[in-house]
Amino acid sequence: MKLTIVGSGYVGLVTGTCFAEVGHHVTCVDNDEKKVKQLQDGIIPIYEPGLEALVRKNVQLERLKFTASIEEGVRNGEVVFIAVPTPPQPDGSVDLSYVEKVARSIAEVLTDYRVIVDKSTVPVKTGEKVAETIRRYRKNEVDFDVVSNPEFLREGSAVADLMNPDRIVIGANGDRAVAVMKEVYEPFNAPIMVTDLNSAELIKHASNSFLALKISYINAVAAICEASGADIGKVADGMGADKRIGREFLHAGLGYGGSCFPKDLSAFIRISEDLGYEFNLLKEVERINADQLERFLKKMRSVMWVLREKKIGQLGLAFKGNTDDIRSSVAISIAHKMMEEGATVRAYDPKGMEKCAVHYPKIPLVQDPYEVAQDADALVVATEWKDFKELDWLRIKSLMRTPLVFDGRNLLVPDEMKNLALNITAWVVRP
Ligand code: UGA
Numbered sequence: 001m002k003l004t005i006v007g008s009g010y011v012g013l014v015t016g017t018c019f020a021e022v023g024h025h026v027t028c029v030d031n032d033e034k035k036v037k038q039l040q041d042g043i044i045p046i047y048e049p050g051l052e053a054l055v056r057k058n059v060q061l062e063r064l065k066f067t068a069s070i071e072e073g074v075r076n077g078e079v080v081f082i083a084v085p086t087p088p089q090p091d092g093s094v095d096l097s098y099v100e101k102v103a104r105s106i107a108e109v110l111t112d113y114r115v116i117v118d119k120s121t122v123p124v125k126t127g128e129k130v131a132e133t134i135r136r137y138r139k140n141e142v143d144f145d146v147v148s149n150p151e152f153l154r155e156g157s158a159v160a161d162l163m164n165p166d167r168i169v170i171g172a173n174g175d176r177a178v179a180v181m182k183e184v185y186e187p188f189n190a191p192i193m194v195t196d197l198n199s200a201e202l203i204k205h206a207s208n209s210f211l212a213l214k215i216s217y218i219n220a221v222a223a224i225c226e227a228s229g230a231d232i233g234k235v236a237d238g239m240g241a242d243k244r245i246g247r248e249f250l251h252a253g254l255g256y257g258g259s260c261f262p263k264d265l266s267a268f269i270r271i272s273e274d275l276g277y278e279f280n281l282l283k284e285v286e287r288i289n290a291d292q293l294e295r296f297l298k299k300m301r302s303v304m305w306v307l308r309e310k311k312i313g314q315l316g317l318a319f320k321g322n323t324d325d326i327r328s329s330v331a332i333s334i335a336h337k338m339m340e341e342g343a344t345v346r347a348y349d350p351k352g353m354e355k356c357a358v359h360y361p362k363i364p365l366v367q368d369p370y371e372v373a374q375d376a377d378a379l380v381v382a383t384e385w386k387d388f389k390e391l392d393w394l395r396i397k398s399l400m401r402t403p404l405v406f407d408g409r410n411l412l413v414p415d416e417m418k419n420l421a422l423n424i425t426a427w428v429v430r431p
Pocket of ligand 1: 259
């Protein structure tokens with residue numbers, strides 16, 4: 001099929017590329033001409049495992065192309081996906097101006113029937129507004145349908161998630177659009193769920209909020225484990241073995257960050273409020289998450305007494321492993337907090353340093369994980385990169401002034417660490 005994706009950010013680029021990979025002919029539109037040129041040359045602005053190779057392959061096969069012209073996109077694609085940012089506003093509500101602008105632009109160049117699909121995470125009832133906008137701005141009485149098709153990919157495993165989805169949600173108010181969308185997704189061999197427009201939009205916010213709730217729940221349980229001497233890893237295993245609960249997203253640590261959960265939670269709280277429901281449960285999820293960082297710093301102070309004038313090495317800046325994304329990263333907050341307390345911080349991340357240098361130039365960076373440990377009074381593991389597990393921890397220990405590690409992601413196995421460094425009292429301190 002001929003498909004168009006408007007917006008070549010995370011979701012747009014990965015979606016477009018995977019559609020091309022399964023055989024569709026895809027036009028990706030972005031209003032940033034510099035980015036379009038880079039993508040045409042096979043230069044990917046983000047780090048996402050497997051993506052670059054797929055983009056190059058599909059560009060070469062002429063199944064994937066990039067343009068800055070929305071008119072070209074709408075002409076080329078029988079289905080037009082909107083995948084533009086929906087950033088938060090200061091009051092927690094969602095800024096839908098990019099979605100509105102794209103809807104207007106599509107309307108102005110619409111000449112034949114098109115299915116217009118919202119892929120961005122948007123508040124319930126946005127699809128209705130998109131349809132209204134298109135009706136208002138279209139130049140001809142052309143037929144069209146608006147569909148909600150939320151995306152559930154995770155950064156760091158985006159290609160795999162998109163190629164093997166648990167489910168595909170199609171929210172539409174008419175059979176014609178549903179038939180077209182089923183054809184789009186046929187090559188993915190995944191369960192397709194058809195709902196009305198509003199329900200599909202809600203599924204996305206409700207899912208992300210539930211996952212964030214799971215994380216805050218296990219972090220609250222971790223606090224009880226810590227106070228009682230129980231092992232949070234074992235407790236999570238025991239809970240997760242129950243199929244009704246599941247082990248995923250029960251990894252206790254510094255809490256969630258990134259460009260989705262924090263934003264989607266405050267949006268969902270705000271949406272509910274506007275609809276007359278006070279979602280206090282989600283407010284508590286946010287509070288527990290914010291507390292995690294404070295609890296962690298408290299723990300550091302309880303062991304190190306004062307942080308002022310201490311040299312602290314930090315492993316991890318990205319908001320999670322396998323990504324270069326540092327947006328709303330708890331790791332960035334920790335670095336700043338430690339610096340505010342007078343500690344000298346040096347940080348390393350396998351992929352996140354370039355973006356950190358641009359956006360947070362005050363955080364000192366080193367190019368090698370072992371350099372982080374040099375003469376350090378303590379190390380902080382702030383991101384769950386698997387690479388950190390595989391470091392030569394004996395070498396790290398020999399480089400440090402005092403061999404103290406605060407593992408904010410429960411990544412290291414405390415017993416293994418203790419075995420490596422026999423005379424160490426607080427090798428790994430769990431948050
Ligand atoms: C999340 C959802 O998982 C995706 O399904 C959704 O499509 C996406 O948001 C989105 O709305 O676009 P993502 O933000 O990429 O994906 O990352 P996650 O893997 O969900 O992790 C989010 C945060 O939770 C990270 O900071 C991670 O460190 C933290 N986390 C995750 C935990 O602290 N514990 C866990 O057990 C799992």
